[in-house]
Every structure is written in C-alpha cells, then in structure tokens.
Amino acid sequence: AQSVAQPEDQVNVAEGNPLTVKCTYSVSGNPYLFWYVQYPNRGLQFLLKYIPGDNLVKGSYGFEAEFNKSQTSFHLKKPSALVSDSALYFCAVKGWTGANNLFFGTGTRLTVIP
C-alpha cells in the first residue's frame, strides 16, 4: 500500500524567510511524488513532481523539492516566502506498481506573516 505523511498541520513563516513543508512517503518500489496547492474555494493546482531521475525538482512559483530516498522524504521548499504563498499544500504519491492514482496526505496549512 502507498501513503504519504505530512507531519505538520500548520507552518508559519515570516515573509522573505525560507519555507519548508515536510512530506514523507511509504510505497513499494520507486515512488512518483507530487505537490499540489489549494487556495480557498479553489481546486488543487499542480506545483511540481518527482519521477525517478534527478533528485532536485523545480516547479511553479519558485518552489522546489528534494527527493531523499534514504529518508523517504520529499520536502517542499522556497528560498523566500511571499504572503501570497499562504495556502493549503498537499503531498501525493503514486506507487511503482498497483493502483495508478494519487494518494494524498492530510495537508499542511502554510501562513506567511507579513
């Protein structure tokens, strides 16, 4: 079975500071990992994805994520947070085999403080 864990329900960061939103995964074989963002009353927007290959992935709006196989992690990062980054962030995984759909974490609410 595949799953992801987002250990922090809430992350607060000051504007201009670096931000990290954590995600760990559990899957058989190589994972495919995704980050999505959800703004109020909006659907999920795709940010970036990891497919087996380069461990550092760059995505939309200046976000990046690093795949770490030994720590089974795929943390989302941004060097300098903006107030407009405040939203709900979801990590998701697809396994190498089995069901070919996204399994989502419970989400992390990011608040960037001006």
Next chain:
Amino acid sequence: EAGVAQSPRYKIIEKRQSVAFWCNPISGHATLYWYQQILGQGPKLLIQFQNNGVVDDSQLPKDRFSAERLKGVDSTLKIQPAKLEDSAVYLCASSPQQGRGTEAFFGQGTRLTVV
C-alpha cells in the same frame, strides 16, 4: 487551454435525497478521476475512468454512489440516497494519459452539504 469544468459549485440537500455532479475534463484527456475531500482531510479517490471504462472503483460506496462517463468525455457522479457523512467537496480531475509520472489537473470542485 480550458481547465476542468465542474457544476454546480455548491449544493445543499437533505439526507436521503439524491444529487448529481457534472464534470467536463480538459479536451483530449483520456483519464478522469472523482475524488472526495472531507473537511480537514486530503482528497480520496472514488473512481477512475480510462476513456469510458472504469479502471478503479474500489473506494466507491456502490450502495449509494454511481458514476458514468459518457462517450469517454463528460462524467456524472450521483449519490442516492445521501447521508450526512457525504458532506464534502467532490473534485473532478483529468490527465492526458494513464502514465504514473503524469500529473492530474483538478476542477474547482462541488461543495456538498447534507443537512
């Protein structure tokens, strides 16, 4: 490129009533998903279509939920009869192919409240 369209945006019904949601995926996308997102939780897959065939409906409560995808394009999700615990946002998503490295594109969702 137009995104995934869903309607209605909001729906309030009484328990034991029926309700239907509609989704129009991105043009040319063969794979279509319906997810249920309960407040405070991540989205959970209800059903996945590839063209007009069902790929995965293992998490669909088939005693009350049904879904179809007409001619491999639009899809409808129905709940009959609704229960209080069905209150959630129902998200439709589509992707151009079934590959594991392919991301899904989501609609804005339908917020269902069952009273």
